[in-house]
Amino acid sequence: MCRGKNVAAPLRIGLTGGIASGKSTVADYFAELGAVIIDADIVARDLVAPGQPLLATLANEFGDAILTDSGELDRAALRERVFKSGAERKRLEALLHPAILENMALAARAASGDYVIMVIPLLAETGAKDLVDRVLVVDCEPSLQLARLQRRDGTDDVLGRQMLAAQASREQRLELADDVLVNDRSPEDLARMVEKLDGFYRELAKASDRETRPGLRLP
Ligand code: ADP
Numbered sequence: 059m060c061r062g063k064n065v066a067a068p069l070r071i072g073l074t075g076g077i078a079s080g081k082s083t084v085a086d087y088f089a090e091l092g093a094v095i096i097d098a099d100i101v102a103r104d105l106v107a108p109g110q111p112l113l114a115t116l117a118n119e120f121g122d123a124i125l126t127d128s129g130e131l132d133r134a135a136l137r138e139r140v141f142k143s144g145a146e147r148k149r150l151e152a153l154l155h156p157a158i159l160e161n162m163a164l165a166a167r168a169a170s171g172d173y174v175i176m177v178i179p180l181l182a183e184t185g186a187k188d189l190v191d192r193v194l195v196v197d198c199e200p201s202l203q204l205a206r207l208q209r210r211d212g213t214d215d216v217l218g219r220q221m222l223a224a225q226a227s228r229e230q231r232l233e234l235a236d237d238v239l240v241n242d243r244s245p246e247d248l249a250r251m252v253e254k255l256d257g258f259y260r261e262l263a264k265a266s267d268r269e270t271r272p273g274l275r276l277p
Pocket of ligand 1: 075076077078079080081082083084206207209210241242243244245248
């Protein structure tokens with residue numbers, strides 16, 4: 059059967075977790091298994107590429123100083139511009155978040171496959187739960203997040219703690235979870251857990267009782 063208008067859209071899995079919990083690593087493993095990945099950070103970057111209407115809107119709101127000489131978004135300048143004011147930050151988020159989520163929803167509807175992985179780091183903070191059928195939380199101890207953040211980005215402990223404190227708490231995130239992947243073992247263990255989830259989601263996508271199926275908590 060070819061995919062046509064009447065073929066059900068894929069099951070939408072919202073993948074979230076705190077900074078350096080392992081979201082990108084998990085998404086890469088899902089991609090290796092053939093899943094379509096829709097990543098909020100990539101969608102966001104595309105939306106503010108030169109020539110995009112949203113970039114012009116941002117320049118109108120925050121001034122041409124947020125553009126580089128070649129007309130690209132100067133992320134550092136924008137960050138600096140909104141850094142000190144909660145109201146400015148909110149204004150920026152009000153422009154960005156709905157556009158990002160709307161584009162992700164469109165991409166999910168157009169995607170092929172049994173399920174799509176929608177990477178939404180700020181799922182708990184933006185109330186994006188409505189956008190997905192299921193929430194998968196990548197979870198680990200904050201101390202492990204800090205260690206990974208240091209190894210990946212060279213972020214020191216003080217800044218790392220500030221970054222964690224600015225996000226939703228571990229508990230807030232877990233409250234939204236249907237499925238949980240505890241990432242405190244080796245990358246090989248993580249890959250095996252993602253394989254299990256892949257099988258689970260493929261089966262779930264075809265199941266008529268998916269709403270009432272219990273979630274998976276791994277390991
Ligand atoms: P996020 O996308 O949530 O910010 P990443 O997937 O980038 O997190 O992971 C943060 C860092 O930790 C990366 O350098 C990644 O390679 C590493 N990492 C992730 N999971 C593991 C693991 N199970 N064991 C060792 N290192 C890991």
